[in-house]
Amino acid sequence: MTVDVLPRARPPAAVTRVRALPALIRHAVHAFLRNPVAAFFTVAFPLTFLIIVSSIVGNETTPAGVPVAQFLVAPFAVFGVAEASFTVLAADTAALRENGVLARQLVAPVPIRTVLAARIAAAMLVSAATVLLLTVVGVAGYDVAIVWRKLPAMLVTLLLGAACCASLGLALAALVRTARATQALAQAILIALAFISDVFIVGADLPRWLAATGSALPLKHFARAMAETFHPGGGYGFSPGHLAVLAAWTVAGAFLAVRRSDWRPRGSSRARPPAEPTVRTAARLSPPTLPPGRRRAASLAGQIRYALVGLSRDPLAVFFAVVFPTLLLVLFPAVFDDAHVHGLAMAQYLFAGMLTYAAAVAGYVDLPEGVAAARAAGVLKRLSGTPLPMRRHLAGRVCATLLTALLAAAVLAAAGVGFLGVRVPAGHLPAVLSTLLAGALCFASLGLAVAALLRSARSLVAVTLGTLLPVCFASEVFVVGDRPLPAALTAVAGLFPPRHLLQALLTATAPDAAGSGFAWGHLAVLAGWTVVCLLVVRLRRLW
Template sequence: MTVLAERRARPRSAMWALTGHAVLAFTRNPVAAFFTLVFPLAFLIILAAIIGDQRTEDGVPIVQYLVSPFAVFGAAQASFVLVAADTASLRESGVLLRLRATPVAARTVLASRIAAAVLAAGLAVLLLTTVGVLAYDVQIIGRKVPAMLITLLLGTCCCAALGLALAALTRTVLAAQSLAQGLLISLAYLSDVFLAGVTLPGWMQGLGSALPLKHFARAMAETFEPTPGYGFSPGHLTVLVVWAVAGALVAGRWFAWQPRGVRAPRTVPEPAAPAPVRLSPPIRQRRSAPALLSGQIAYALLGQSRDMLGVFFSVAFPALLLALFPAVFGGGRVHGMALAQYLYAAMIAYTAALTAYVNLPESVVAARSAGVLKRLRATPLRFRWYFAGRLCAALVVSALAAVLLTAVGVGFLGVRLDLVRLPALLLAIVAGSLCFAALGLAIVTLMPAARSLIAVTLGTLLPLCFASEIFVVGDQPLPGWLTTAANVLPLRHLLRAVLAATDPAVTGPGFAAGHLAVLAAWTVLGLLVAARRRVSW
């Protein structure tokens, strides 16, 4: 091979190598695989189970119209969130800076990330479409397949360009990941993804129409419509191209290859050698139990305050749903209650479960991976105080979220809260937090790999939220098997305990003894599993 031919072949081989590396990193990231593949598929399966065999007037299964929005979410997750987070991570770890010292061109490095995003997005669409065709009689219109592929390619490239722009504008991995995930989840409710076919208020429609995700969802939905034509949506595709160009311009202007905030070390004159000091033997003081607990609570709260993504999903996201759903669905009723009143209780239950079952185990596993738990063995601090500090921090976060939900619900949505039953509400939150913290700790003891923990906790909690009617809006009855499973598992009992303490139609102190007993039984079971397996230091 001549030198010229070798130089021409080198970028192509580097492109394939870097793309393969990015795809391999995706397969080894359980959280990324969960949100890209498992999360949309779980939504599709649960909603299909709730809807059943309902069809339109033309005999088309309603599930036909559910595949495309969830496919768009998976594609946007792979191309927007992962590209932003992975690019920021490579920059912060110094990988991008080292790649700049190689013969690989900058455009090849960035193009490989986009190519990997396109492959991951295609895998998400293929998985959802295959399940839809095999399990729910979803039709693939052959003449619209080219439009589907072009829409997927343009939408993925648009989201990837915006992901690169977000990575260019943020300084840290945490900021890039938190903003990307928070923006995508929020926009999914405004862009015909999670609320497809619902008439939104005018300002929400205008905001969604100005952003690209809605056009991506509309263009993809057209390719699944069993109507004449070839499925192309020139208007929506044009908007995607415009946003892709805008994202590329922003990324090209502000993208940096070296880690942000790196400062050159300052030269400090060496101090003179100090005079020898005779040291007295150290005096060991045993700290009291309240001091140990308060220190661990403060430490845990400091860690949670630095987790922007956890704060968004634990505090901001429930309040956003509480404010959004009544604005979308109006003054409807759910199970004989006003929609806002029901969602108020549901979001309190969701926050208590999320902070104790997802965030708390994640902090314990992170400490175990960093060697913090092993170092604690050489200190007077017992693991029970460490775990109690994280549990109390989770209760504080749940209480803050409940206060915010109360401010939104009572102040703007007409939610009624009886102060006489406030102790019952606090007891339900504490009991639910204890229950899900015990179950989370049990999962920590059973999980040998820390990277798979969030995929397991979120992968079980989010479907359980649908089965337990946390996220289900309306009086559509659930399938019998799903109702039976929800009645056995603890989340529905937590919701019922919170409803008993917040329902204006309920008289008395509001204590739901039966549901609290079920939560206590699950708490004991989780603690028994955790005590038998023990936490690996």
Template sequence: MGAGAVRGSAVRVHAVPVSVASMARDRLVHAVRALWRTQVVLIFTFVLPLLWLFLLGLLAGNDAVGPDGVRVMQFAAPVAIAMGTFFATLPPVAIAVAEARETGVLKRLRGTPLPAWGYFFGQVGAALLFALGSLVVTVLLGVLLYDVRLRTETLLATAATLLLGAITFSAVGLAIGSLSRTASIAEAASIGSAVVLSFISGLFFVGAALPAWLDTVASVFPLKPYADSLRDQFNPYLPGSGWNPADLAVIAAWLAAGTLVGLGAFRWERHRSRSVVPAHRPSSRSPSSLSLSSGVAVSKELVAVTVRRPPPLALLAAQSGAALRGAARRPGDVFFSVVMPVGLFALLVTVQPGVTLADGRPAALVIGASMVTWGAGVALFMNLAEGIARARDTGLLKRMRGTPLPVVGYLAGRTVAGFTLTLVILAAILLLGALAYGLRIGAAGLLLGLVVLLAGCLSLAACGFLLTTLVPSARAVGSVGLAVLFLLSFFSDVFLNEGPEWMGTVGSLFPLKHLQNGLVAAWDPAGAPVPWPDILVLAVWAAVAGMLAVGRFRRQPGTP
């Protein structure tokens, strides 16, 4: 039929009714797909709890603890279950809500027939489904690999605890996402608070008791009552049906608080950015006499352009300064690279029962070296790799071809910034150690420690460059980097875990172990010899990983 055939005739549009329930269901499906495509969610939902289950099996073993054949992992598996369901709900909901608001998705959804509760149903429901998936996989592997037994008499209480906990953590995530001005703040606040709560709730400690005051503080938050209830419900030697009204009351209180704060602070539109005052006003002078400091002279008759290439040191200083300013504007970088190692230093020294370890070494010295190692790994392996991958994915590295800045200068500036940030971590830990724990290191030890730290930072930066070439996207680089760093930290005894001897042997193949050992040897008050073997291993890693990274380096994804 031609276009003229419809002139003068009415065009009827029949609206197809769509039920609210179907819209909420479609929103749930969309949220599940979005979470499934997000690598950071998959890492924290499945990889981290399974990795921790595997590490617990290595650290604690799985020997029988009674004549009835109950295994050690019967008591450790609930920790991995609690971790998986916790990380599957709180961070994903917080990040998704803040990201949807920042990108304008929430604003567009507001103009659709989808009610507000339909959006919340979809987002929280997706997180609950991921928590269920993490639960099923963790329990299945626990039963098959470690002979973990499910207690029939506590199954109802366990199911109620898991459901209440997952909904509560989702509500707290909603509150964090609603209060956060940007998605980066929500990501830092949710993941950071989750990590802190995991530490003070004892999820990351194997066979160690937290101080009574810290245990009391942790009991106020929902994660510790949640994990304690699951531990009791899996414990075959405890009588009863597994119900713990006091723990459930704490969790329910956080559910109410998270829901009220989340709904009260929820916004469909992004937060208004603060007005920016221009740093300078355009000059009102005549164009014929305009002279720019960059070496460009402009006149009415002749335009003469003189481009002066900045000296290499100036380029390096400018790039490192820009990287440090960028890190300061990202709350996640500041938390994981500075706040977390300094806080863990204080926590681990406090948890340590004496001023010396079992081998006679000062606890503050060894833990300080461990946390400097962790901070260097975050700054120069995880964050550095993620920043370079982000520059590659956004086309920044490609655009550098038309600028005086070579890619080598950009990478060098980022490395210097990471090393500078590591020095800040070092200074903060040594200052806190000296003021609070009597840590004393001589001038020679400090100087030798700086040499070891420089070698370690170069090796970690080279490994970060290599990671960038192996992983396709920036967000995946950050997630994979965190998982690798977390795993190697336990193999390298960074968190003072006592595992089997073969774990230490595996850890000695990687840089973290040698950076920590080198710092401990350099700071040894007894005047230990120069740790040449550790420095040599770090140098080899820097050279090999650096050469591999150069050979695989790409300015943009998937192209030479």
């Protein structure tokens, strides 16, 4: 007797999509948690600055008796939502397309729109978690009050704002060719708009053209609608005008994303790594016919080129080391017209501050990240079997860091001296260059020390990013006024290199100061940090 076994009926396509969606959302959330840069700018960055700014304003209140901190949660929450829903989503979508994942979904049971819906849902979950975390910290630590009757308006605003950012992120990913370019452009757009959209700077008297630009784009409307939901005044917190603008931008972004959608890879931004140092390349860099001194020089020049090529293929590193400081130098004087900081014009002070920041990013963030990537790929370990000494390879990377700092200085000088009225005495130019190189060398040694102490590349990036910006803020690198910082914060900042490099550069770039421009006390501190960090690198092997 035989029994016919009927084939199991396949579930409808709609059921397959519904079943796959939760798993895809979990996968997207896990991918976000494994991305330290995304997690830092989405969660850690707004949380850190909420704590710092709230600590600075202390117990200050408005004339109506409302704590100033009440109005700080909304703008930082908006930045976190925009980072997750716009920047991270755009970069992830471009990476999925570039790696061929979306093209393979064309013949898979789960369609592309389900994958993208899961990514959008994950971005919204991360956004909601960021807003909840900021609100809890504000309520617990800084007397922020939740206006319960405005909670529905907050949820609607959050949902619509995240949807608007997501649609624009997908549109940007559809328009830009590579994942690296998408990530760099998205980050640049968001940070630039945050300064003119009541996010980083609330209520500033902007120039007319900047105010008009901010009002035409959706981030300011998102920020103002979100701020209304935290305002303790009357009403239910809905901002129909701002929400209508967000809805219009959502439709426009979705239309553009659908119209320009092409899920085939358009060319990889995963650039081929530079040729790893091998016996053959080392022999080519050190031909036996040259004298030993020239062979060493030729080998070092090759390692400098090696490091510079790697930096040039990382647009996000170039953006934060060169473009971002120049953007701040141009934007801040435009936002704070005729403002002075510690007796100096805004542009004059920020010129020294942005030189400090550029040197710190190049040495403390970009350099150890490149070293950690080479170590993870086994490049550093294989160097022990080649004629190329490890110290020469690291020297090439450090020299590339110094060149990056000089490039950033040249761009900043072109913008500051050429257009913003920054003045640097000609007799102080040796002091400026020497101080900048000493600071970049200090940050490079500090970055190598951190790379030697931390073996995981992911934890390394999280530590460097998570410490640099708060320390720079406490060191008054980003200061925008004469409000004094808390004494404890200033004392802590005085222990670290950014404050000493800033003070040394302020001395070197002082327009009316006499003398050579060298701040020997601050330079001695930088030298001390450099020596200690190099000892750590020597005692702890990098490979």
